[in-house]
Amino acid sequence: MSGGYTGKFLKIDLTSETVKEIETPDAWKEKYLGGRGFAIKYLWENLEAGTEPLSPDNALIFATGPITGTPTLNSGKLVIASKSPLTGGYGDGNIGTSFCVRLKNCGYDMVVLEGKADHPVYISITPENVELKDASNLWGKGVIKTENILKDKLGERTGVLSIGPAGENRVRYATVLSEFGRSGGRPGMGAVMGSKNVKALIADSKNGKNIPIADLERLKELAFNARATIKQRDFYKEWLKVGTTNAVRWTQENSIFPSYNFQEGVYEHVDALDGETMANDYKYGRKGCPFCQMPCGLLCETKRKDKYGDIDAELDYENVALLGSNIGMKNLDEVIVLNRLCDELGIDTISSGNSIGFAFELFEKGIIDEETTGGLELGFGNFEAAKKLLKMIANREGFGDLLAEGTKRMANEIGKGIEKFAMNVKGLEVSGYDCHNAPGMAVTFGVSPIGAHHKDAWFVAWEKREDWSGRRKEEMEALQRMQRIRGGFFEAAVMCRLPWIELDLPFEDHIKMLNAVTGKTYDKKEIFEISDRIYALIRAFWAREFGEWKREHDYPPERWFEDPLTEGPQEGVKVDRDLFEKLLNYYYQAYGWDERGLPTEETLKDLGLDFVVSELESRNIKVS
Numbered sequence: 001m002s003g004g005y006t007g008k009f010l011k012i013d014l015t016s017e018t019v020k021e022i023e024t025p026d027a028w029k030e031k032y033l034g035g036r037g038f039a040i041k042y043l044w045e046n047l048e049a050g051t052e053p054l055s056p057d058n059a060l061i062f063a064t065g066p067i068t069g070t071p072t073l074n075s076g077k078l079v080i081a082s083k084s085p086l087t088g089g090y091g092d093g094n095i096g097t098s099f100c101v102r103l104k105n106c107g108y109d110m111v112v113l114e115g116k117a118d119h120p121v122y123i124s125i126t127p128e129n130v131e132l133k134d135a136s137n138l139w140g141k142g143v144i145k146t147e148n149i150l151k152d153k154l155g156e157r158t159g160v161l162s163i164g165p166a167g168e169n170r171v172r173y174a175t176v177l178s179e180f181g182r183s184g185g186r187p188g189m190g191a192v193m194g195s196k197n198v199k200a201l202i203a204d205s206k207n208g209k210n211i212p213i214a215d216l217e218r219l220k221e222l223a224f225n226a227r228a229t230i231k232q233r234d235f236y237k238e239w240l241k242v243g244t245t246n247a248v249r250w251t252q253e254n255s256i257f258p259s260y261n262f263q264e265g266v267y268e269h270v271d272a273l274d275g276e277t278m279a280n281d282y283k284y285g286r287k288g289c290p291f292c293q294m295p296c297g298l299l300c301e302t303k304r305k306d307k308y309g310d311i312d313a314e315l316d317y318e319n320v321a322l323l324g325s326n327i328g329m330k331n332l333d334e335v336i337v338l339n340r341l342c343d344e345l346g347i348d349t350i351s352s353g354n355s356i357g358f359a360f361e362l363f364e365k366g367i368i369d370e371e372t373t374g375g376l377e378l379g380f381g382n383f384e385a386a387k388k389l390l391k392m393i394a395n396r397e398g399f400g401d402l403l404a405e406g407t408k409r410m411a412n413e414i415g416k417g418i419e420k421f422a423m424n425v426k427g428l429e430v431s432g433y434d435c436h437n438a439p440g441m442a443v444t445f446g447v448s449p450i451g452a453h454h455k456d457a458w459f460v461a462w463e464k465r466e467d468w469s470g471r472r473k474e475e476m477e478a479l480q481r482m483q484r485i486r487g488g489f490f491e492a493a494v495m496c497r498l499p500w501i502e503l504d505l506p507f508e509d510h511i512k513m514l515n516a517v518t519g520k521t522y523d524k525k526e527i528f529e530i531s532d533r534i535y536a537l538i539r540a541f542w543a544r545e546f547g548e549w550k551r552e553h554d555y556p557p558e559r560w561f562e563d564p565l566t567e568g569p570q571e572g573v574k575v576d577r578d579l580f581e582k583l584l585n586y587y588y589q590a591y592g593w594d595e596r597g598l599p600t601e602e603t604l605k606d607l608g609l610d611f612v613v614s615e616l617e618s619r620n621i622k623v624s
């Protein structure tokens with residue numbers, strides 16, 4: 001018996017209000033596995049090149065993988081993907097919430113939204129029915145409020161994904177959120193949802209079916225052993241205490257903790273922001289995705305309630321870095337308040353922290369002034385200004401309207417040669433790792449398939465663990481291996497990567513679980529081939545959208561090459577340009593891509609992507 005898939009896609013045309021069920025193609029399962037693989041295949045086949053991302057013609061995809069919803073571990077996840085309004089290329093994000101499991105129990109591997117509803121709607125999915133329901137009463141409401149209203153009406157066990165005012169107002173880095181603090185789709189998937197007049201999706205699987213599993217007994221045994229393995233790890237207890245915020249101290253020690261809009265890699269107020277402080281003074285609970293044994297959702301509340309109000313939020317490393325040190329905040333109360341605002345308004349904390357940090361730096365340097373900001377005084381550490389800006393961004397009010405466009409468009413609009421302070425790659429803002437002292441991570445951000453995000457490879461940890469000088473080719477092969485596992489396997493099988501990366505659950509054990517679910521006999525080589533196919537197709541998608549491809553598209557922000565660190569043990573360090581170029585060449589060679597960074601004809605054909613060659617050439621994009 002084969003398993004892991006429900007066998008159906010749901011395609012909803014919001015303009016004509018038609019709902020279609022399509023059989024999940026066997027060839028897609030075999031060649032693309034699921035999740036990100038299905039998403040890019042769908043976009044490649046169905047999206048006209050040059051489609052305006054916020055137009056009805058764009059498609060918004062919610063793609064599960066064969067692992068999603070199965071009783072393995074850390075399987076309550078799905079991929080949200082689309083052509084990104086922030087970058088103009090492929091965009092996706094991974095969200096963990098009960099919606100993911102319920103969608104599959106309702107009978108769907110993937111949902112595609114196309115067109116645009118003529119009034120605000122929410123989409124109700126049950127095993128018996130798919131309906132568009134009026135959401136006029138929810139439009140304008142915050143994410144948490146929206147979810148509470150829907151759950152009060154439909155039952156606590158209903159899975160909900162929704163957007164906030166930022167998505168409605170098409171902020172280019174609005175996300176899709178769920179369950180108080182889960183956020184997915186950094187490159188503006190929430191804005192695409194808003195542009196379609198969709199406020200929420202709900203999945204109610206009360207009368208749903210179990211997901212078919214090829215060998216349930218074997219899966220149970222593997223999952224039992226995997227859970228036992230992670231619980232035995234030395235780091236398990238510490239993980240439950242501090243979660244991803246354990247990275248605060250480590251990044252500081254390695255001069256990669258971003259501060260002051262990535263001007264520095266160390267922060268003088270780090271003690272007030274680190275994992276220990278969080279765990280001792282702010283944390284009151286933990287929560288996680290379905291089937292998770294190592295919940296990373298650290299529920300924190302403000303300590304000084306008289307000053308900051310009684311506010312809580314789910315803190316992660318990224319949120320502490322981007323809404324903390326990167327904008328000069330000095331305590332976790334401030335981070336909690338800003339984080340909660342992002343969650344309620346529906347904006348990505350990473351891009352918000354970058355856009356605000358960029359504005360603070362420009363103001364301090366005198367490049368913009370109160371005339372530009374509409375009378376608002378800005379500067380690092382100005383908590384009240386940060387709070388105001390978040391609301392102005394979500395509502396696209398005054399100066400907030402410009403910040404809502406992201407740092408790349410801000411730089412173009414303001415001019416004055418400020419691109420080098422705009423911390424993004426291809427338009428997506430850099431996540432929480434300063435790279436002055438991490439050239440391998442600078443490459444990682446540069447070549448990431450969605451713009452500057454660490455999802456595909458948290459390479460900085462590998463980079464700091466070993467001395468790679470004299471072994472640069474091996475270094476880039478290590479990066480490739482990491483991408484194949486993280487961006488390939490975990491995003492296509494769709495499973496949380498944290499048991500692997502944080503608690504050292506062997507990758508091979510994950511493949512065994514995939515085989516027990518699907519009934520296939522995948523080995524590492526086959527998984528890596530699927531991964532390479534997905535990466536090559538995503539590259540080709542970008543090239544088709546851009547009408548060309550140049551290696552410059554993979555360059556990180558200029559700041560890391562030009563302005564050395566001025567603080568900490570790595571004072572004076574910056575990325576060496578020649579080294580960067582060398583690393584980029586090795587990276588391209590590892591994948592069989594040419595010196596522009598495009599897969600060669602031979603590589604594409606080896607991966608069974610012959611159709612990409614003809615498509616690109618028909619658009620005058622030379623394939624070498």
Ligand code: PTT
Pocket residue numbers: 077092093094095096097175181182183184185186187244296314315316317318319339342343346347348349350455490491494495496497498
């Ligand atoms: C992810 C990005 C991250 S990565 C964080 S913290 W992290 C930020 N969290 C935000 C938030 O919170 N609120 C908000 N308004 N915006 C936020 N933006 C930021 O979004 C997340 C976890 C985490 S927490 C990480 S690393 C791992 N990511 C995984 C991944 O990408 N794939 C995968 N197979 N497994 C993963 N496991 C972990 O999941 P994006 P989530 Mg997220 C409050 O979505 O777009 O990928 O951006 O998904 O369910 O919240 O889980 O230190």
Ligand code: SF4
Pocket residue numbers: 074075076096287288289292293294295296297496497498499
């Ligand atoms: Fe979800 Fe975190 Fe658990 Fe992963 S570790 S499944 S993101 S709660």
